[in-house]
Amino acid sequence: MRTRKHMNYETPAARKRNHYRSRRDLGGAEMTPDHEVLVVGAEISGIGTGVALLRAGLTDFLIIERSNDIGGTWRDNTYPDVAVDLPSFVYQFSYELNPNWTRLFPKGAEVKQYIDHMAEKYGLSKHIRLNAEMTSRHWDEDEHLWHVRSAGGCELTARFALTAVGLYTEPLRPDIPGLDEFTGKVIQSARWDHGHDLTGERVAVIGTGASAVQLVPKVAEAAGKLTVFQRSAIWVFPKPDPSIPRWLRWLLARVPLTNAVLRAISSAVVEMLLVGIFLLGKPGAVIAKFAAALVRVYLRTQVSDPALRRKLIPDYKFLCKRPSVSNTYFRTYTRPNVELVTTGIERITSKGVLSSDGRMHEIDTLILATGFRLFYDPENYRKAPVRGRDGFDLADFFTHERVQAYEGVSLPKLPNNFFIFGPYSWSGGSWPGMVETLSTHAIRVITETRRRGATAVEVTPEANDRFLRFARERIGKSLVYTNNCAGSNTFFLDHHGDSPLWRPTTSSAAKRAAMTFSLDDYTYRTHPASAARTP
CATH class of the missing domain: 3.50.50.60 (FAD/NAD(P)-binding domain)
Structure with missing residues (x-):
């Protein structure tokens, strides 16, 4: 290519x-x-x-x-x-x-x-x-x-x-009091400023979703001090991410059927793990509990501190939100220059972030990894x-x-x-x-x-209504409802609760x-x- x-x-x-x-x-x-x-x-x-x-x-x-x-x-x-x-x-x-x-x-x-x-x-x-x-x-x-x-x-x-x-x-800009008062650098994850050097800075990241899972470990390597503000934790699996060897790329280029087979197998596995379990409802909840247990085992291999592990385990059930994958995210919080704050944010000030426990976290750069509309x-x-x-x-x-x-x-x-x-x-x-x-x-x-x-x-109203009834009936049996995900702030549920x-x-x-x-x-x-x- x-x-x-x-x-x-x-x-x-x-x-x-x-x-x-x-x-x-x-x-x-x-x-x-x-x-x-x-x-x-x-x-x-x-x-x-x-x-x-x-x-x-x-x-x-x-x-x-x-x-x-x-x-x-x-x-x-x-x-x-x-x-x-x-x-x-x-x-x-x-x-x-x-x-x-x-x-x-x-x-x-x-x-x-x-x-x-x-x-x-x-x-x-x-x-x-x-x-x-x-x-x-x-x-x-x-x-x-x-x-x-x-x-x-x-x-x-x-x-x-x-x-x-x-x-x-x-990208969503969080509705946090005082955000416009901050006099340091503000970077939205989806509008990254590559001209700004984080080396040695005091950095705060707000958000612990999929974008944060990827960027937090890299920011921690550069920052003098990194503070991550977490509203809710995220289920994170290890990431089997090997490089694709030259011999396989050679084979994919010359025998396209190989690529087609790998695509079909990969798609089936992903769909089974995400949609299959999600749509199974109560039977899927059993599998979801097993998956959550695997994440806890993985977390134990990455973080030895029990108190920190408790902070990194979600208080909502598996697949209420889309999980992520990383080999370094959990381990990043064991670095001496990284702090995880879970007490909430009171407001942003001109100098940094005031957390709900009354602590003032002075920072140079604020990174917003707060999701999307x-x-x-x-x-x-x-x-x-x-x-x-x-x-x-x-x-x-x-x-x-x-x-x-x-x-x-x-x-x-x-x-x-x-x-x-x-x-x-x-x-x-x-x-x-x-x-x-x-x-x-x-x-x-x-x-x-x-x-x-x-x-x-x-499209006729009758056809539209028929499909909506079908979709809502099927989705109503999924984990987002049987796992009581309504309180997890999940984007799987809209403003109507659907x-x-x-x-x-x-x-x-x-x-x-x-x-x-x-x-x-x-x-x-x-x-x-x-x-x-x-x-």
Whole structure:
């Protein structure tokens, strides 16, 4: 795989020629869109969707990206030791198997390189517009088009819209009193400042989630004093992370079937450990207890101090939150320059952090590893409103109604709209595999719409309700409910107390559903101007 140094995405001149304006046909009655398909987001979901469109022969599409580069999570998160917490063989598309992974758990830079390679190989550069953050999107029922505004007040139109922004949309800034008063350096984990040297500094990290598990050991090596503020502990397994030997990479490059087999095996194992146990409910709770016991044994090999071990063991049951993997995280807290604080934070001052026990922790740099806003958070759609037919507002809907989407892809009253990661769509295994599944669903509907000569398509309320009942019934038997996870502050539960993240089936079942769902679960309508031209 070649390293991409630069890609010629849409030039300013081309952008000017395609300047966000609809073009009326000669009859003047119907609006012809700037692009047939608009994809929002150029992270791995958007890039995978773009390739899927090309492979389906749908070439009139544009991918808009708010940043100045593609990659999403793997562009933004460059903190020390950032890596995938799934095996490399899982984190790839079935049609683009990478023989060049160097480790079992690849670093973030390798994943970014893989995404760049995908965009370059499949010629996506001419379909990508950077620095084009969507500020609003509304459906025009008179035109059967989506109108999309981006930063700067520019507007474009599209027949179909696919949202491919991924699971995590924005890093969360904690609501801690006095945070703006701190006069030292503040670094968000997803906005790492590589120009700031932590060597010898007094550093504090707020948060002990997956990002912190990776960065804390590296920060501890550089800092003179590191204080980690923990609200809740995290289940951490040892990380079997060997380098991939040259002979195996040679074999993967020359015998692609080897890579395909490793991908299938790795995906099955990950799915069994995450989704399988999670969805088993009470039987899964027995396995979860065994897994928790293994973590305790592992922790004992890393930390000899019983009091410190008690702090590092979660007070919630296993799989109430997603676990992590690390060979160094637990051991880092035994270093003489590292302190774990679990008493809570009273406030931030100009000089540091005042903990709830009255102690003042003076620091030079504050690192915020405090998580992300999820895709179904209504605030995402208040910041960038999405409005459909008959006054439908996605932010209001997700606020007041259960978070939902038919097969994780579409909603009534949002015509010609598809989520490439929506509610009840994550199978917990291969993320690229999930993108393939969801884009298959969307492209089947788009293709059928074109075949029928229709200009608007929308999932029926009956089909949507049927899938929601199925998903909620299945997920209601999962560990997130049988393990009483409501008090664990888990992102597996939303503001309604539902768990709309997981798809309660295997990924293979999801794939079959994407290829076989009834196309009559959608209604198809034709714009009067188009119908009038049909012989």
